[in-house]
Amino acid sequence: MQKEKGALGWALIGIAALFLLVMLVLPLVLVASEALAKGWQTYLRAITEPFAVKALYLTLEATVLAVISNTVFGLASAFLLTKFSFRGKSLIGSMIDLPFAISPVVAGLFFIMLFGRMSPLYPFLRAEHITIVFAVPGIILATVFVTFPFITRELVPVMEAQGRDEEEAAATFGASGWQIFRYVTLPNIKWALVYGVILCTARAMGEFGAVSVVSGHVRGKTNTLPLHIEILYNEYNFTAAFAVASILVILAVLILVLRNLAEGRAKRGESHDG
Amino acid sequence: MMKMTKHVIPGFHFTLGITFFYLSLILLLPLAAFLLYSSGMGMAKFLDVVCDARVFHAYEVSFGTSLAAAIINAVFGLLLAWVLVRYEFPGKRIFDGLIDLPFALPTAVAGIALTTLYAENGWLGRFFYAAGVSSAFSVVGITIALVFVGIPFVARSVQPVLKDLDPSLEEAAVMFGATPWQTFRRVVFPELLSPLLSGAALAFARGIGEYGSVVFIAGNLPYETEIAPLLIMAKLEQFDYQAAAAIAIVMMALSFLILLALNSYQRYRVRRQGV
Numbered sequence: 448m449q450k451e452k453g454a455l456g457w458a459l460i461g462i463a464a465l466f467l468l469v470m471l472v473l474p475l476v477l478v479a480s481e482a483l484a485k486g487w488q489t490y491l492r493a494i495t496e497p498f499a500v501k502a503l504y505l506t507l508e509a510t511v512l513a514v515i516s517n518t519v520f521g522l523a524s525a526f527l528l529t530k531f532s533f534r535g536k537s538l539i540g541s542m543i544d545l546p547f548a549i550s551p552v553v554a555g556l557f558f559i560m561l562f563g564r565m566s567p568l569y570p571f572l573r574a575e576h577i578t579i580v581f582a583v584p585g586i587i588l589a590t591v592f593v594t595f596p597f598i599t600r601e602l603v604p605v606m607e608a609q610g611r612d613e614e615e616a617a618a619t620f621g622a623s624g625w626q627i628f629r630y631v632t633l634p635n636i637k638w639a640l641v642y643g644v645i646l647c648t649a650r651a652m653g654e655f656g657a658v659s660v661v662s663g664h665v666r667g668k669t670n671t672l673p674l675h676i677e678i679l680y681n682e683y684n685f686t687a688a689f690a691v692a693s694i695l696v697i698l699a700v701l702i703l704v705l706r707n708l709a710e711g712r713a714k715r716g717e718s719h720d721g
Numbered sequence: 722m723m724k725m726t727k728h729v730i731p732g733f734h735f736t737l738g739i740t741f742f743y744l745s746l747i748l749l750l751p752l753a754a755f756l757l758y759s760s761g762m763g764m765a766k767f768l769d770v771v772c773d774a775r776v777f778h779a780y781e782v783s784f785g786t787s788l789a790a791a792i793i794n795a796v797f798g799l800l801l802a803w804v805l806v807r808y809e810f811p812g813k814r815i816f817d818g819l820i821d822l823p824f825a826l827p828t829a830v831a832g833i834a835l836t837t838l839y840a841e842n843g844w845l846g847r848f849f850y851a852a853g854v855s856s857a858f859s860v861v862g863i864t865i866a867l868v869f870v871g872i873p874f875v876a877r878s879v880q881p882v883l884k885d886l887d888p889s890l891e892e893a894a895v896m897f898g899a900t901p902w903q904t905f906r907r908v909v910f911p912e913l914l915s916p917l918l919s920g921a922a923l924a925f926a927r928g929i930g931e932y933g934s935v936v937f938i939a940g941n942l943p944y945e946t947e948i949a950p951l952l953i954m955a956k957l958e959q960f961d962y963q964a965a966a967a968i969a970i971v972m973m974a975l976s977f978l979i980l981l982a983l984n985s986y987q988r989y990r991v992r993r994q995g996v
Contacts, residue, residue, distance in 0.1 A: 452808055474834035514745075520743045656950060673829035
């Protein structure tokens with residue numbers, strides 16, 4: 448393959464680098480610059496302010512819960528889709544892909560229709576004093592909805608490529624389902640799982656549209672970090688908005704670094720097996 | 722009904738149970754509630770909402786800007802994939818990792834950062850405004866935000882295909898005297914067309930539904946820079962749930978059509994190549 452570049456090669460690299468610099472790096476630099484525009488004192492005050500801290504906690508809560516339940520689902524559904532043949536398999540596969548075709552705002556709307564005032568469930572929920580939409584459970588459900596395909600999607604191709612031979616051999620020797628999963632399947636998909644969890648985390652902590660619909664925007668109660676940023680920004684409190692945004696930028700960069708490490712490991716793992 | 726077959730590996734019913742329960746709770750039940758509510762709306766109300774001039778304009782803005790962004794991303798995504806696969810240069814790993822930033826960065830953060838960058842006195846906006854282009858609070862701004870969000874889709878779908886391309890085809894073309902451009906145009910590009918289109922279609926579908934990165938830079942003027950997801954928000958704030966549902970149905974139908982078209986195109990390609 449053409450390893451020596453020549454003028455055209457350098458020109459293409461230059462254009463691509465310039466594109467990434469302007470489109471991706473510049474926004475990050477801007478966040479840092481705006482966040483620190485009024486000095487460290489203001490920055491620290493903005494990110495330690497009670498509403499910001501509460502929003503951070505809610506974001507972490509929703510993210511952790513969504514990632515844990517989606518990991519269980521991701522493992523179970525990927526095992527189901529790759530280790531067994533049964534009718535209706537492709538239907539389940541397409542259902543798992545569905546959230547990618549649905550706008551997050553519409554996803555939020557689904558939950559309003561299910562648990563809100565117009566729902567057939569509403570009289571019951573009200574009698575039992577259960578509030579789901581415009582409250583924390585709604586935020587968690589919306590986050591789960593938007594992020595549940597990620598882990599399955601990462602696992603299925605890897606498990607498909609690995610085939611069923613090892614699991615079938617273990618089963619013939621009398622291993623239980625859990626033993627097979629724990630000692631045969633899991634070691635093979637370890638890094639793909641890490642990779643999927645990272646992607647899911649990234650999306651969960653940043654979800655905006657779906658959460659915005661179901662949150663009800665109650666300050667200090669149902670505000671996640673992205674929603675808190677929106678409020679600050681719309682109040683023209685730009686420095687505080689960018690200060691809070693910088694927390695999410697740091698998390699995003701961290702996620703990218705972890706992702707690259709996991710991807711590197713996953714690739715090396717594959718070449719060992721092959 | 723599912724046929725009962727004997728599975729060698731244990732755990733079929735267990736994993737099927739979890740998967741089915743989870744999908745029912747998270748996906749099917751909310752979807753059913755939505756469809757149930759929408760079906761009570763009646764055709765007259767549905768058409769009334771969907772054919773409203775303001776709604777129609779929002780579709781147009783969403784559609785047009787998503788299409789423009791998908792085309793820009795197709796060009797630059799191809800370039801990014803090409804540079805990453807074909808050349809070695811310092812900083813390549815960072816370059817490669819950076820492409821996924823739009824997946825990792827919360828859209829609201831991207832939204833406020835882009836708005837500040839492209840505003841009239843912003844770092845980049847001042848050049849646009851000096852040239853007479855309003856880069857913020859306009860369709861240009863919406864397109865910029867959607868380009869940002871869509872960068873990884875095309876690059877990541879073209880990259881693996883380009884990597885696996887058989888080099889002997891190109892060598893043969895060069896040997897028969899083809900210029901580099903001819904080789905690219907006639908030998909390489911046809912192979913990349915399928916992942917290029919599927920990446921662009923995914924970016925397009927994402928663009929139509931995108932909310933967080935767009936609301937800040939859009940300006941949200943009815944009939945001018947209002948996008949469909951924002952209009953759903955506006956209807957919700959007025960407690961007009963039926964109108965919100967009607968707009969959502971049209972958006973969902975559009976996204977499904979795009980993905981369906983993509984799927985049938987891929988199937989057609991596979992059949993034609995006889996793979």
